[in-house]
Amino acid sequence: MARFILTLFGVATLFFSTSHGANADTEEVYGLAQGCFAVQSAHNDRFMRRYQTNGTINGGWSFDFSAVSPEDAALFYMKPSELGTFMMRDQGGRFLDTRLPADITAGNVPGQHANWRIDERMQSGEQQFRFTSLSLNRTLRHNWNSRGIYLLDLLNPGNKDSEAWFRLVPAQNCEDFPEAEVNIAGDLEPLKGNANEPVRGSIDAHTHITSYEFMGGTMMAGSPFHPFGVTKALADSSDVHGPDGSLDVIGNLMGFNDINFRYNTAGWPDFPFWPNHQSLSHTGYYYRWIERAFLGGQKMMVTHLVENEVLCNLLPGLCWRPAAEILDLGVRAVYPIHRFDNQFGGPRIESGLINVGNNLSTGRYFSTSACDDETQGQMMYNDLGLFGLEALLGITGSTNYDETTDQCNNRGLTDLGIYLVNRMMDMGMIIEVDHMSQHSHEAVLDIKEPVLMFLAMMTA
Structure with missing residues (x-):
């Protein structure tokens, strides 16, 4: 009974606790974007590593501070989601992730549960960083004795023998975050143009970049950008259009004049059906595709906002x-x-x-x-x-x-x-x-x- 009450207390504090301290809005934090780093204890110099436990969440994979050298450390690619917030993905494609009520795991799906605010401070002439889960609003801590990491320890409410500030050690050989390829090579210097000379290039005079918001976002699948990356921005459209596009009534009628038209809804990276020139219910304006158009010589886009009368x-x-x-x-x-x-x-x-x-x-x-x-x-x-x-x-x-x-x-x-x-x-x-x-x-x-x-x- 005592354990049950203690657990309830811990879960309750989970939702009412907030992290205080240094500000995430610093150039030092912004500069972490798209970088490769190992996380090191400021107390005993050990590194965070990924290891397999006997648990069931994400196959039992998690993280701790048992690595002695950088060679055994998890190397995290810092994928920015907003200013000062990041998803941290290791060289095996696993995220520093969280689950309710206060678990840390090594997940393989991007999302708010893998999203962290990073704060920075200078301590004794050393730059240190702190990680706060945006999903659970708790700060990541390292227990020196167990070498484990945690968000909430009911048996150690005072966080004895633990730390919340770490070093980020620059590294190499991180695995790049999944992204759509541009596949264009060449001299980019001429694309900059000259303010004193005429602009030369192609124009797309009729686009609908924001069409993914049409009808409150209930008709169109895909978006030009997503904070959690291409796998979310160009995901399988069945969530919007139903199995095989069976609920894509407007798209099927407008694009194919057939309410019973069916198609493969899979998105990035295979795109078996969409986007195509007939489909009017899937985005064609992912930001990397727009970048590719620019690198191919397009110098002007006119984008129109549109809504239903x-x-x-x-x-x-x-x-x-x-x-x-x-x-x-x-x-x-x-x-x-x-x-x-x-x-x-x-x-x-x-x-x-x-x-x-x-x-x-x-x-x-x-x-x-x-x-x-x-x-x-x-x-x-x-x-x-x-x-x-x-x-x-x-x-x-x-x-x-x-x-x-x-x-x-x-x-x-x-x-x-x-x-x-x-x-x-x-x-x-x-x-x-x-x-x-x-x-x-x-x-x-x-x-x-x-x-x-x-x-x-x-x-x-």
């Missing part, structure tokens, strides 16, 4: 703001028309799910007619793939498209759209026409010569 209407006040207020927020480029017909005019049309969305947004399907000979339109299909769910979704009306020829949206700029475009031009704003219908696009060009305009992806 129906969701936007659930948040009053965010759907529409006056152009002057948008300008004050620092916004310089705006899509007056995007995806669906709106009060400003008609968009570039699409069949399938986008046409269904137009009905949900406006109460009608796209109104179209055959394009002229100089305009590339879209094939519009009368089978919307809804499997009889129209009434359940609140969709009304029917379609009667000519499925033998390209179609163009009949809607152009409205009077309100003409007013908006004029005011945007007066303010020197960029008017994005990528998603406009042919009639809307031509109306913008007829108003007056714009200051700057992107015309990529222009179809009817």
